[in-house]
Every structure is written in structure tokens, then in C-alpha cells.
Amino acid sequence: MLPKISPLEFVRAIVRIVTAKPHVPSTVQGNPLLKTILGRRSIRHFSEREIPDDVFTAILEAGRLAPSTVNLQTWAFAVFTAQSWQQFFGRPIPFNGQRAVIVLGDAHWNKAIADMFSDSPLVTYTVAVINASLAAMTMNLAAESLGVSSVMLSETGRTGFLDAGYLKQKLALPDGVFPLMTIVFGYAKGPYPPMPPKLPLDQICFTGQYRGVSPAIAEDWLKQMIAGYKAAYPLSSFERQLHIYRAKIGQAEQDLSRMVFRRDRRLD
Numbered sequence: 001m002l003p004k005i006s007p008l009e010f011v012r013a014i015v016r017i018v019t020a021k022p023h024v025p026s027t028v029q030g031n032p033l034l035k036t037i038l039g040r041r042s043i044r045h046f047s048e049r050e051i052p053d054d055v056f057t058a059i060l061e062a063g064r065l066a067p068s069t070v071n072l073q074t075w076a077f078a079v080f081t082a083q084s085w086q087q088f089f090g091r092p093i094p095f096n097g098q099r100a101v102i103v104l105g106d107a108h109w110n111k112a113i114a115d116m117f118s119d120s121p122l123v124t125y126t127v128a129v130i131n132a133s134l135a136a137m138t139m140n141l142a143a144e145s146l147g148v149s150s151v152m153l154s155e156t157g158r159t160g161f162l163d164a165g166y167l168k169q170k171l172a173l174p175d176g177v178f179p180l181m182t183i184v185f186g187y188a189k190g191p192y193p194p195m196p197p198k199l200p201l202d203q204i205c206f207t208g209q210y211r212g213v214s215p216a217i218a219e220d221w222l223k224q225m226i227a228g229y230k231a232a233y234p235l236s237s238f239e240r241q242l243h244i245y246r247a248k249i250g251q252a253e254q255d256l257s258r259m260v261f262r263r264d265r266r267l268d
């Protein structure tokens with residue numbers, strides 16, 4: 001059960017969200033890459049404007065050249081235009097996106113390495129997830145630098161990470177290939193939304209033994225999330241959204257267990 005927030009807490013939280021800014025030391029404020037990184041937002045409204053092929057190719061190239069463990073490049077990208085997505089999945093790309101990439105962890109293509117680690121499925125899976133996620137973030141930032149906005153999705157109705165089993169069948173994924181996230185790309189329709197609540201730097205950094213986020217800051221974050229969600233989606237709520245995820249997570253857990261460990265998860 002999530003906490004209830006009073007009207008005053010709601011107003012305070014919204015004011016904090018809309019006024020929050022990245023903290024950038026004045027000496028580095030002019031750095032254009034930093035500006036791109038710190039100005040990025042997940043965008044959920046895209047215009048009809050198409051992404052030119054050369055721009056999209058540059059975005060994919062950024063993914064191709066991403067860093068990876070031992071340069072293993074444990075990834076594959078399922079790449080779609082709005083038309084090919086509609087044809088393949090029978091529905092539009094979410095949020096009117098103009099291109100989409102389903103990012104997959106791929107421990108399958110490199111058989112010589114995969115065979116060496118066949119008795120370490122969790123490590124193999126984790127390495128694939130780490131590397132492919134870095135490629136995803138690299139594509140996301142390359143897009144941003146080219147004026148193309150994006151959002152990473154784990155839940156899209158049918159085509160995200162939470163539907164790993166469906167995607168395995170639909171994309172004919174062999175063992176060792178795992179759907180991770182769907183990145184939707186497009187030109188933003190309207191201004192960027194405010195930054196959702198981010199934890200302060202002094203709560204997430206530590207030297208020596210783990211310290212963790214203080215309970216007061218954790219509660220403050222949760223209240224801002226509840227308020228921010230209500231402001232953005234008045235007919236829904238953060239709690240309701242979590243319940244929607246929860247309903248699908250059980251199936252995803254089963255699907256992934258089968259894919260990672262090649263056996264059903266024991267539920268006892």
C-alpha cells in the first residue's frame with residue numbers, strides 16, 4: 001500500500017518537480033554533450049515527422065560501437081519503421097513513434113564463447129543484459145544529439161520485455177537471446193516534460209561501506225512520484241500503474257526463467 005498524500009503535499013511535490021534542474025558546475029556548463037545528456041527526457045508523444053534513414057542509421061551505429069565486456073557485443077537489434085512494425089505486430093508503434101528498436105541481449109551468435117560458459121546461465125544472461133543496455137543508452141543519447149527523442153519501454157502491451165515469451169516466439173529467438181527493452185524513437189510533439197524526481201547525489205554516492213538512501217528521502221521520492229503521476233495522468237495513479245505491471249510480471253518471470261535457465265521456475 002503506497003502512502004496517501006495531502007493536497008498541500010501534492011502542490012509542494014509538483015512545484016519541486018517543475019522547478020528541478022540538473023546541478024551543473026559553472027565551469028562545465030557550456031559542454032554540449034553534457035547538455036544533451038542532462039537535457040534528455042523520456043518522451044511519450046511523437047509527431048508525424050519521419051526520421052530520415054541517415055539519421056536513424058547513425059543512431060544504430062552508436063549502438064553497434066558501444067562498449068561491452070571483453071568486446072563480446074552480446075546484443076542484437078530488431079529494427080522497425082512505423083510501417084514494418086504495424087505489419088509485423090498488427091498495431092502501431094506506441095506513442096506514435098516513427099521507428100522502434102527491440103534491444104536483445106544476444107549470447108547466441110558467438111558460439112565459441114557461449115559454449116565455454118554454458119554452465120553459467122545467470123552470468124551469461126547478466127553480461128548480455130549489461131552490454132545490450134549500454135548499447136541501448138548509447139543509441140538513446142545519439143538520437144538525442146540528433147534532435148530525435150526516445151523512450152525505452154519494458155511494457156508496451158505486447159512488444160516489451162514483460163512479454164519476453166511472446167517476443168521469443170514472434171521474433172523466432174534462439175536460446176541465448178533475450179528481449180530487454182523496446183526503444184521508441186521520434187520527433188517530440190510539444191515541449192519536453194519536467195524532470196521526474198531524481199535522488200540527490202549525496203544519497204546514491206558513498207565511499208567505503210554501503211550507506212543507502214535515507215528513509216526520509218525515500219519517502220519524499222515516493223510522494224513526488226505519486227503526485228507527479230497524478231498530475232500527468234489524472235485518470236490513473238502510480239499505484240494503479242504498478243498493479244498493471246504486477247499482473248504481467250508473474251508471466252514474465254516464468255518466461256525469462258525458461259529462457260535463462262532453460263527450465264521452469266520452481267515456485268515453492
Ligand SMILES: Cc1cc2nc3c(=O)[nH]c(=O)nc-3n(C[C@H](O)[C@H](O)[C@H](O)COP(=O)(O)O)c2cc1C
Nearest residue numbers: 040041042044151152153154155156160181195196
Ligand atoms: C529499461 C527501461 C524500461 C522502461 N519502461 C517503460 C515503460 O514500460 N513505460 C514507460 O512509459 N516508460 C518506461 N521507461 C521510462 C522511464 O519511466 C523513465 O526513464 C523514468 O521515468 C525517468 O524519466 P526520464 O527518462 O525522463 O529521466 C523505461 C525506462 C527504462 C530505462
